[in-house]
Amino acid sequence: MSNVSHSKKHNKINSLLIPLAIIIIIVPLIVYEYNFTPSIANEAWFPDANTASDFFLFYKSIIVIGIGFLLMAILLYKQFASKQKPFTNFQLWQIPLAVYAIFVLVSSFTSSYSDVAWNGTYEQFETALVLIAYCILLFYSYYIVKKEDDIQAILRFLLIGIALITFIGLLQVLGLDPIATTVGKYLISANKSKEAIDAMQFTFEKNRVYMTLLNPNYVGVYASMLFPITMGLVILSKDNRKRIFSGILTILLAVAVFGSQSKTGLITLAGTSVLVIISLRKKIFTNKKIAIVIAGAFVVLIAGFFTINAMQNNAYLNSIKNALSVKNQTHTLESIQTKHDYVEIKYNGKTVLLRCELDEEGKIDFSVTDEEGNNIKANYDQTTMTFTLEDESFNSLSVKPVYLSEDGIFGCEVIIDNNTWYFKSKTETEGYSYMNKYGRFDQIKDQDSSLLTNYGQLFTGRGYLWSRTIPLLKDYILVGEGPSTFVYVFPQNDYVGKYNNGFDSQIVTKPHNLYLQMAVETGVISSIAFIVLCLMFIIQSIMTYRKSALDNLIEQTGVLICVAVIGYMVSGLINDSNVGVAPIFWILLGVGFACNRIIKETRERKKKLESL
Structure with a gap:
């Protein structure tokens, strides 16, 4: 019944x-x-x-x-x-x-x-x-x-x-x-x-x-x-x-x-x-x-x-x-940070500090040092106007001084593993900055990561998104940033992380x-x-x-x-x-x-x- x-x-x-x-x-x-x-x-x-x-x-x-x-x-x-x-x-x-x-x-x-x-x-x-x-x-x-x-x-x-x-x-x-x-x-x-x-x-x-x-x-x-x-x-x-x-x-x-x-x-x-x-x-x-x-x-x-x-x-x-493939991924390009006086690049387990500026006479002032300030030798090809480093650890890295705009903004073109990065040089009022694909200048900083740091491709790239999102939670235990605001909170200037995990062309x-x-x-x-x-x-x-x-x-x-x-x-x-x-x-x-x-x-x- x-x-x-x-x-x-x-x-x-x-x-x-x-x-x-x-x-x-x-x-x-x-x-x-x-x-x-x-x-x-x-x-x-x-x-x-x-x-x-x-x-x-x-x-x-x-x-x-x-x-x-x-x-x-x-x-x-x-x-x-x-x-x-x-x-x-x-x-x-x-x-x-x-x-x-x-x-x-x-x-x-x-x-x-x-x-x-x-x-x-x-x-x-x-x-x-x-x-x-x-x-x-x-x-x-x-x-x-x-x-x-x-x-x-x-x-x-x-x-x-x-x-x-x-x-x-x-x-x-x-x-x-x-x-x-x-x-x-x-x-x-x-x-x-x-x-x-x-x-x-x-x-x-x-x-x-x-x-x-x-x-x-x-x-x-x-x-x-x-x-x-x-x-x-x-x-x-x-x-x-x-x-x-x-x-x-x-x-x-x-x-x-x-x-x-x-x-x-x-x-x-x-x-x-x-x-x-x-x-x-x-x-x-x-x-x-x-x-x-x-x-x-x-x-x-x-x-x-x-x-x-x-x-x-x-x-x-x-x-x-x-x-579903779970692999512990490592990347040759580990990080880039734009500092006031230089661009810091971590590549193949080593760190270089890159400077590329114009001196008072308008001549190119280029130098590369390690973290201790020791010079790293570089060769200059006048035909391509490109600097390459003698250290074999950086054989996939080259630097070319360039003007980034018709307004005369000077900087450099850095090619790492066949991918091009543009940086604006230091001026009297500003430090180095990165020019992204939209032609806008931004700072690249290291971002907090946890749990899935080396498993970025897990679940079609979600491993990367979660690894950068989880560290944010400590700031939002009680109150969040507000509905629809995730796009602002996510570290969009994690350009290296996004590049390594296939998100370089996306707004997360x-x-x-x-x-x-x-x-x-x-x-x-x-x-x-x-x-x-x-x-x-x-x-x-x-x-x-x-x-x-x-x-x-x-x-x-x-x-x-x-x-x-x-x-x-x-x-x-x-x-x-x-x-x-x-x-x-x-x-x-x-x-x-x-x-x-x-x-x-x-x-x-x-x-x-x-x-x-």
Whole structure:
């Protein structure tokens, strides 16, 4: 006998769920150009640009904030005008949620980059209001979902949203990216002129899936979260049409991950599949048809993986091998530092102090010494006007005096291992400085590094990002620098580290780790609070469903959301938060808590009836 009564007919969708439908279905699909003047352009390590464009984040964030305000208004109205008051029924999990929200606000108000924390910046629009909106989405979902019909509606929203976005992904994997077509570019461009549309270029190669989520990595995050739900519905649904539809979406999610080349997505899909099978083992192994369907689906998915990998010239398998290869890496170029009187270069275990200036008569004054001030002999080639050092340890290093601009800025061109570095010479008012690829002068300093210092290529370069991010945490134990400010805090002038680890052509805007991102932006305590919140849900769900027969939709949904939350948390180890995906997670978390509440209340009522 079921613990929860089933509706015999489909009722109309609760109108209070419509805002959640917009978040789940519409927000991930929003792509439109937003032009802005980036304040970040004032930084020496960023291009000197007057305007920047965003297509995938800004307008998503605006809708999320708008929905957040709407939901808060509804909750406040309910609090003061309804018998069921949302803010009076205290739950223990609301403590870490409140702690997280408080530190988001405190970090934003106290930030050195407060404008960025509230308004966003280059490739970062998860602002303070967006993060607060996430908290509201969780609380609202928990409060508003009260019966099976509400959960049924949420599942419909999810399936519709998955269907729409994975269809785009399918077209992309087939090389038919609708966004990259002339019509697609016209629709997403703010400037409708033919010249602007023709000039629009896309970063990712043909057959690569990014859907409408900015980057292929977020395809993996999206699928990691929703794959368990569609897979579970294939197993649990008694309606053959729904089972077939869910099965198609499960395959499309997997195809999207294959096409995105997201290693994290692939690993998490495999892991959550196992968790779904374990969670639903009683349903699977008592029904031979379901077991056969699952086995057949895995065969199809494996075949699909190798087919798509072949279409992408073995790119996926190669990237997995590279990402998982753990090597203790050493680099011949160990460090460069620009000092007031010289440029310090550590190369092949030795250190040289380089000076290249113009004397009062306009003649080149060039010298190289070791750390003790002893001269190192250099040869000068008049044909190439290049200095080379006699010490064989520096046979891949050469120096050429040059003018760095038409304004007569003098400096030198240093070639190390066939890579060129430009340095501006000391003047009466300034010391040596490095001219980066943007033609801007900056200082190169040694940066703190920890744990993964020599494993920079681990997980496709994430080892380097984490090794430079972890030392920052000591400054943000209580309060972070503010939402969207990671790009400012990360040592962008670690030019040697970025060069050695393949990031020399990039502005690092995120750590590719959800928990490190939170720790830096909103404080270590906020990151811990978020983890505690998620663990409380997972533990609560395990305690709720460990002996459950999973005979009704509420129990089934609760279990599947638990696996989805685990999938999202695991993917968060390798990826960060994104405004196209994160809102759905926070809604699912709220719905998951609601499922647990409904089951608990139903069981308590049943016990009372049985005791009569």
